[in-house]
Amino acid sequence: MSTAAAAAEAGQQHATAEAAAAAVPPAAVAAAAAPPFDFAACIPRFLHWVDFCNSGAAAAAADEFLLLTVGGSAVGFLKPSFAERLLQFPDVFRRDGGGLALHPSLATQQQRTAAVAGVLEVLRGEGLIEGWRNELYPAVRAFHDEPAFLIERAAAPHFGIKAYGVHINGYVTLPDGSKELWVARRSRSKPTWPGKLDHIAAGGQPHGLGCMENVVKECEEEASIPTELAARATAVGAVSYTSLQPAGLKRDVLYCFDLELPADFAPRPQDGEVEEFMRMPAWRVAEIMTTSDEYKENCNLVIIDFFFRHGYLTPDMPGYLELLRGLKSGDMS
Incomplete structure (x- = not known):
């Protein structure tokens, strides 16, 4: 790049930053000199x-949600109404104490991921799962755990996974x-x-x-x-x-x-x-x-x-x- 071209690009970058700052509405305009601020x-x-x-936090502590477990490990929290809908897929979900668990026949991460994905496609078609991202999140108890299954990002709050x-x-x-x-x-x-x-x-x-x-x-x-x-x-x-x-x-x-x-x-x-x-x-x-x-x-x-x-x-x-x-x-x- 020539010296003149480089100078022009640098000047344009500076102008872009200045223009962006000038475009902010009054509620977000920064003063040139910092006043005393508490x-x-x-x-x-x-x-x-x-x-x-x-x-x-209070709702979770008050047991207003049902636990979702895999192999005895809790990976999510479900609204009771959503849990009832999931129970309409008995090959995938079943009652487990006061909560829900993935069916024990789904023995591997891949099987659980595929089974849950099939349920989500149905719920998506019903308009229950919106904002589909085609991005998979892990269902885990802790960050470094092996995922119990992978789930579409848009469904994460429905399942209450971390x-x-x-x-x-x-x-x-x-x-x-x-x-x-x-x-x-x-x-x-x-x-x-x-x-x-x-x-x-x-x-x-x-x-x-x-x-x-x-x-x-x-x-x-x-x-x-x-x-x-x-x-x-x-x-x-x-x-x-x-x-x-x-x-x-x-x-x-x-x-x-x-x-x-x-x-x-x-x-x-x-x-x-x-x-x-x-x-x-x-x-x-x-x-x-x-x-x-x-x-x-x-x-x-x-x-x-x-x-x-x-x-x-x-x-x-x-x-x-x-x-x-x-x-x-x-x-x-």
Whole structure:
């Protein structure tokens, strides 16, 4: 590439980032200079997001759902009405104490996967399972267990299986040491959370793919981040929650990654899932989370974790330990 062409491309990247920031509605415009900002005052609202994402915890604890077991090991939670529908497939499901179990004749993972897939095709045809993704999730008690069976992602909350994902905080460190986060606005045509603010990249953790492989894949697909740059992402922990949805229990563990990006790099939408990217000071992101519901709800937890780890939230702030504990409210196995 010629020097002139390189300069032109760099200028266009900078212009893209500036244009994206200018396109943000007033509720999400970052001021040029950071005003004094009280992160301690954000904690009550941050606790609200923890409670919101854990709307299913009480229902699970109160035995409002039926256990789904395989070989005596619990892998899911079923709404009673959904369990009754599954019992209409007696070659696949049967009663087991107060819950349901896969039929013992389904002795292998492959047999169970095929049998459950056949049931799901019927339920999909009835309109009971919506948002089909053609992506398989493992039904497991814990992340490193061998899956009891594999199941279509769209059916995960119906079966109350644990689902895992990777969420990436893309950020830039300024010369003064302050940090700015790259924020994505989800496409308004997406069937889930259209137009909401999101991380630079994130995705469910499918079967057969390593977490770091998934990080690199999602960064490239959603934000056009080159492999060599995405591979710098660092695993920094996880958050978990149990959410109550119309389909059932959404039991999620989100693996958190930090990706420090060069100041002159600007992500670009690629796969149609993101409408635009904006770079915002950390304080402005916290302000949006505190004063609006612009963010996809579970993203708030991952960003709160970022604030803890980068020193924006400190032990002298009231509610610090309660908030820290709340980020891991779900089953972390």
